[in-house]
Amino acid sequence: MRPETEAELAETIKAASGPLRLRGGGTRAIGWSTGEVLETGGLSGIVLYEPGALTLVARAGTPLAEIEAALEAEGQRLPFEPMDHRGLLGTTGAPTVGGMAAANASGPRRVQAGACRDYMLGVRFVDGAGQILRNGGRVMKNVTGYDLVKLMAGSWGTLGVLTEVAFKVLPKPEAVASVLLDGLTQGAATDAMARALGSPFDISGAAHLPEGPEGAPLTLLRVEGFAESVAYRAGRLRDLFAGSAVRIETDPERNAALWRDIRDVAPFHTRAGDVWRISCKPSDGPELAARLGAEATLFDWGGGLIWALLPEGSDARARLGAFGGHATRVRGEGESPVFQPEPAPVAALSQGLRARFDPRGVLNPGLMA
Amino acid sequence: MQMPEPDTRVLSRKAQIVARLRAVLPDDAVIEDPAETRAYECDALTAYRCPPLCAVLPASTEEVSAVLTICHEEGVPVVPRGSGTSLAGGALPTADSVILGVARMNEVLETDYANRFIRVQTGRTNLSVSGAVEEEEFFYAPDPSSQLACAIAGNIAMNSGGAHCLKYGVTTNNLLGVTMVLMDGTVIELGGAHLDAGGLDLLGVVCGSEGQLGVVTEATLRILRKPEGARPVLMGFGSNEVAGECVSDIIKAGVLPVAIEFMDRPCIEACEAFAHAGYPDCEALLIVEVEGSEAEIAEQLGLILQIARRHDPVELREAQDADEAARIWLGRKSAFGAMGQINDYMCLDGTIPVSALPLVLRRIGEMSAEFGLGVANVFHAGDGNMHPLILFDANKPGDLELCERFGAEILKLCVEVGGCLTGEHGVGIEKRDLMTVQYGAADLEVQMAVKDVFDPEWLLNPAKVFPLDVSAARRVVAAE
Numbered sequence: 006m007r008p009e010t011e012a013e014l015a016e017t018i019k020a021a022s023g024p025l026r027l028r029g030g031g032t033r034a035i036g037w038s039t040g041e042v043l044e045t046g047g048l049s050g051i052v053l054y055e056p057g058a059l060t061l062v063a064r065a066g067t068p069l070a071e072i073e074a075a076l077e078a079e080g081q082r083l084p085f086e087p088m089d090h091r092g093l094l095g096t097t098g099a100p101t102v103g104g105m106a107a108a109n110a111s112g113p114r115r116v117q118a119g120a121c122r123d124y125m126l127g128v129r130f131v132d133g134a135g136q137i138l139r140n141g142g143r144v145m146k147n148v149t150g151y152d153l154v155k156l157m158a159g160s161w162g163t164l165g166v167l168t169e170v171a172f173k174v175l176p177k178p179e180a181v182a183s184v185l186l187d188g189l190t191q192g193a194a195t196d197a198m199a200r201a202l203g204s205p206f207d208i209s210g211a212a213h214l215p216e217g218p219e220g221a222p223l224t225l226l227r228v229e230g231f232a233e234s235v236a237y238r239a240g241r242l243r244d245l246f247a248g249s250a251v252r253i254e255t256d257p258e259r260n261a262a263l264w265r266d267i268r269d270v271a272p273f274h275t276r277a278g279d280v281w282r283i284s285c286k287p288s289d290g291p292e293l294a295a296r297l298g299a300e301a302t303l304f305d306w307g308g309g310l311i312w313a314l315l316p317e318g319s320d321a322r323a324r325l326g327a328f329g330g331h332a333t334r335v336r337g338e339g340e341s342p343v344f345q346p347e348p349a350p351v352a353a354l355s356q357g358l359r360a361r362f363d364p365r366g367v368l369n370p371g372l373m374a
Numbered sequence: 375m376q377m378p379e380p381d382t383r384v385l386s387r388k389a390q391i392v393a394r395l396r397a398v399l400p401d402d403a404v405i406e407d408p409a410e411t412r413a414y415e416c417d418a419l420t421a422y423r424c425p426p427l428c429a430v431l432p433a434s435t436e437e438v439s440a441v442l443t444i445c446h447e448e449g450v451p452v453v454p455r456g457s458g459t460s461l462a463g464g465a466l467p468t469a470d471s472v473i474l475g476v477a478r479m480n481e482v483l484e485t486d487y488a489n490r491f492i493r494v495q496t497g498r499t500n501l502s503v504s505g506a507v508e509e510e511e512f513f514y515a516p517d518p519s520s521q522l523a524c525a526i527a528g529n530i531a532m533n534s535g536g537a538h539c540l541k542y543g544v545t546t547n548n549l550l551g552v553t554m555v556l557m558d559g560t561v562i563e564l565g566g567a568h569l570d571a572g573g574l575d576l577l578g579v580v581c582g583s584e585g586q587l588g589v590v591t592e593a594t595l596r597i598l599r600k601p602e603g604a605r606p607v608l609m610g611f612g613s614n615e616v617a618g619e620c621v622s623d624i625i626k627a628g629v630l631p632v633a634i635e636f637m638d639r640p641c642i643e644a645c646e647a648f649a650h651a652g653y654p655d656c657e658a659l660l661i662v663e664v665e666g667s668e669a670e671i672a673e674q675l676g677l678i679l680q681i682a683r684r685h686d687p688v689e690l691r692e693a694q695d696a697d698e699a700a701r702i703w704l705g706r707k708s709a710f711g712a713m714g715q716i717n718d719y720m721c722l723d724g725t726i727p728v729s730a731l732p733l734v735l736r737r738i739g740e741m742s743a744e745f746g747l748g749v750a751n752v753f754h755a756g757d758g759n760m761h762p763l764i765l766f767d768a769n770k771p772g773d774l775e776l777c778e779r780f781g782a783e784i785l786k787l788c789v790e791v792g793g794c795l796t797g798e799h800g801v802g803i804e805k806r807d808l809m810t811v812q813y814g815a816a817d818l819e820v821q822m823a824v825k826d827v828f829d830p831e832w833l834l835n836p837a838k839v840f841p842l843d844v845s846a847a848r849r850v851v852a853a854e
Contacts, residue, residue, distance in 0.1 A: 057622035058728040080628060115569055122575060124546045136816050143759035144725040146797035148533045149580050149812055150839060151821045155578025160547030176628035199488040205599045234670040286567040288488050309569035347571045350562045355574045357827035373573060
C-alpha cells in the first residue's frame with residue numbers, strides 16, 4: 006500500500022484489519038515486525054523552506070537526498086548528521102525524512118549540535134485509529150502544550166505514521182578540520198576526548214577507532230566554523246596534546262569521508278556478525294568495551310556511543326551486565342530483544358502510550374516491544 | 375480567568391489530610407495556617423490568587439513520594455511549585471489543592487566534568503547550577519530572565535528558554551535525565567548521564583508538561599565549557615522592518631550569534647529613562663552577541679557589522695571592554711523592570727517565523743491604537759520569540775480585561791502567521807483557553823491522552839494547559 010496523500014493514508018490505516026509494517030525508504034529495518042507493508046514514499050515534497058528563518062518543512066516520504074540538495078543550495082544543512090544505515094544493514098533504497106525522524110537518526114555531531122529530535126519543530130502524523138494529528142509547529146521556540154514532537158522522534162512508527170516534519174536547519178560552516186591522534190590506547194583515547202570536549206574549542210565530533218584506516222588506533226576530534234576560527238581551535242587542540250603524535254586534516258573531502266565512515270560505522274560494513282549500539286556515559290566506555298569483549302569496537306564519542314561487533318546470536322546485554330545507558334541490536338537476529346527492556350514502571354508508561362495512540366495495535370506491532 | 379470549583383469533599387476532610395501529611399513530613403514542612411498559605415496563593419502572574427488547602431515542602435524524593443501517595447489515596451489535587459516565578463499561572467493553586475514546593479530540595483548531587491553533566495535536586499535555582507560549576511569554567515546554558523530565582527523544577531515543567539538559546543537550545547535540549555515521582559508515588563528514572571533515550575522519548579514529553587505528568591525531584595543537566603570570551607554589539611535602525619531584515623540577513627549569512635535581542639521605540643525609551651544605558655534615539659534596536667576567542671569574535675562581528683551597514687543603521691556600537699558590554703546589556707536586562715516602573719503590564723510570549731516579524735510588529739502597532747493601550751516590544755529576534763508588553767492600569771476598572779483581550783488578539787495573530795501561543799513561558803492558566811486557536815479537538819485530545827497514562831485520575835495540576843471545558847469530563851471523573 007502506498008497512499009499519495011495524508012487523507013488517503015488516514016483512510017488506509019482506518020480500514021486496516023491487521024498489522025501494518027511501516028516503511029519510508031526501507032533502509033533502517035531493525036527489529037521488523039510482521040504485517041502488510043504501508044509505504045510513505047507517496048507523501049513527498051518540500052512544503053516550505055525559509056533559509057532566513059532556518060526552517061524547512063517536508064512531507065515524510067521525501068527522500069533525504071532531496072532535502073540535503075535543497076539545503077546545500079542555500080549553504081545550510083541538517084546539523085544532526087543523520088546516520089545512513091544502508092551500508093551497515095545491507096539495505097537499498099533511499100532514506101526518507103519520515104524514516105530518519107522515526108528512528109531519531111543522528112550522528113557524531115550529537116554532542117555539540119544535538120540529535121534529530123532536537124531539530125524537529127513540528128510533526129503531522131496519523132495515529133493508529135486513522136486520525137490526522139499535529140503537534141508543535143515551525144518556529145524554534147514553542148512550549149504550547151505537550152511536546153509530542155519529541156515523543157514521535159525515535160518512536161519507530163509505533164505511535165503514529167509521520168506525514169510531515171518541520172525542522173530547524175543551520176548554516177553550513179565555512180571550514181572543517183580534524184585533529185588526529187595516533188596510537189592511543191582506549192583509556193588514553195577516552196581521556197583525550199574528555200579533555201577536548203571539556204575545552205572551550207567547541208568540538209563537533211570525537212571518535213576513537215581501535216583499528217583506524219591504517220590498522221593502528223586513531224582518535225579524531227573535529228572542529229567546524231569560519232576558516233580562521235577553525236585554524237585557531239585546531240591549533241589550540243594540537244597544543245593541548247603536545248607530546249602525542251598529532252596531525253591536522255583540513256581537506257574538506259577527506260574530512261567528510263572520515264566522519265561519514267564513523268557516522269555509518271563503515272569499518273563493520275564488510276564484516277560478518279551482529280552489531281550492537283550502546284549508549285553510555287563516556288567515561289564508562291573502556292570498562293564496558295572490556296566487558297563486551299567484542300570482535301571490533303568503534304567509539305563515536307560525539308554520539309555518546311559504542312558500536313560493537315559480536316558473534317552472531319550474542320547477547321550484548323548479558324555481557325555488559327548492569328550499566329547506565331542502553332543497548333540496541335542494530336544488526337542480527339537473536340532471542341534477546343532488539344531494544345533495551347525498560348524497568349517495569351517505565352515500560353508500563355510506554356505501553357500505556359502505545360495503547361492510547363494505537364488502540365488496535367496495528368502500527369509496527371512487536372517493534373520496540 | 376475561570377478556575378474550577380473546589381471539591382467540597384476535599385475541603386471538608388482538610389484536617390484528616392493535613393494529619394496524614396504531618397505523619398510523613400517534619401512539622402515545619404506542612405503549612406496549613408491561612409496566614410502562611412497566603413505565600414503560596416499565586417506565582418508571578420499576580421492578577422490571580424487563591425490560597426491552597428495547604429502547602430508541603432518535602433526535602434527528598436522519598437518524601438515527595440510519600441506526599442503523593444497520600445494525596446492519591448485521598449483524591450486531592452496537587453500543584454507542584456518550583457520558585458513560583460511562572461508568568462503563566464503554572465503554580466496557581468485551587469482551594470482544594472496541596473501545593474508541593476520543591477524549595478527545600480536544592481542540593482548538588484554530582485558534578486562530573488569528564489562527562490560534562492551535573493545532577494541536582496530540582497529546587498535549586500537556575501543560576502546556582504551555573505554557579506556550582508563556574509570554578510571549572512563550565513556553565514548551564516538555558517538562561518531565563520528570572521534565572522536568579524527560578525528553580526530547575528519549573529524550568530523543566532515549562533521547558534524554559536532564555537536569551538542565549540539561539541545557539542544553545544532550550545531546557546529540553548540540555549536535559550539528560552530526571553528522577554520523577556508519579557502521582558501514585560511511584561519513583562521512575564528517565565534518561566541519565568548518557569545522551570539518548572532508550573525506548574520512547576518519555577523525557578522529551580515530560581519536559582514542558584507543566585507539572586501535569588509527575589513531580590521531577592532530580593535532574594541530570596548538560597553543562598558546557600565557557601567560551602573564551604563574548605562581546606555584544608548594539609545597532610540602531612530607522613524602522614522595525616529594517617531591523618527585522620537585518621536579523622534575517624545575519625542568520626542567512628551563516629553567522630550564529632548566541633543572542634539577537636530586539637527592542638522597539640517604546641521599550642528603548644522606557645529602558646533609557648530607567649537605566650540610562652545610553653541607547654540611541656531610534657525606532658528599533660538590536661543587541662547581537664557573539665562568542666569565542668578574540669580573533670573569532672572580531673571575525674564574526676566584522677561580518678555582522680558589514681551586514682548591518684547595508685541596512686543604513688542609525689548607530690553601530692561595538693563594546694570595547696567589559697564595562698561597555700555590560701552597559702549595552704544593561705538596558706535590555708532591565709527592560710521588564712523599567713516597564714514596571716512606568717506602568718502595570720502584561721508580558722506575552724508568542725513565537726512567530728522570523729520572516730513575519732515586520733508584519734506582526736505593524737499589526738501590533740495598529741491594534742495598540744484600536745485598543746487604546748500602549749505596547750512595548752522586546753524579544754529574542756533570532757528565534758522569533760516575541761515579548762510584547764501591553765501597558766495597562768490595574769486600578770482602572772476593566773483595564774485588565776481589555777488588556778487580556780488585546781493580548782489574546784496578538785497571540786491569535788502569532789498563530790495565524792505560522793507561529794505559536796507561547797515560546798518559553800508555558801500555557802498555565804494564562805493561555806489555557808486559547809489552546810483551541812492553535813490546536814484542533816483531536817490534537818488536544820491526544821495530548822490529554824498522554825496525561826491519562828501518567829496521571830489517570832487527573833490530580834496533578836489539573837486545571838492548567840487545557841481549556842476547562844475541554845478537560846471537564848476527565849476532571850469530573852477524577853473528582854468522583
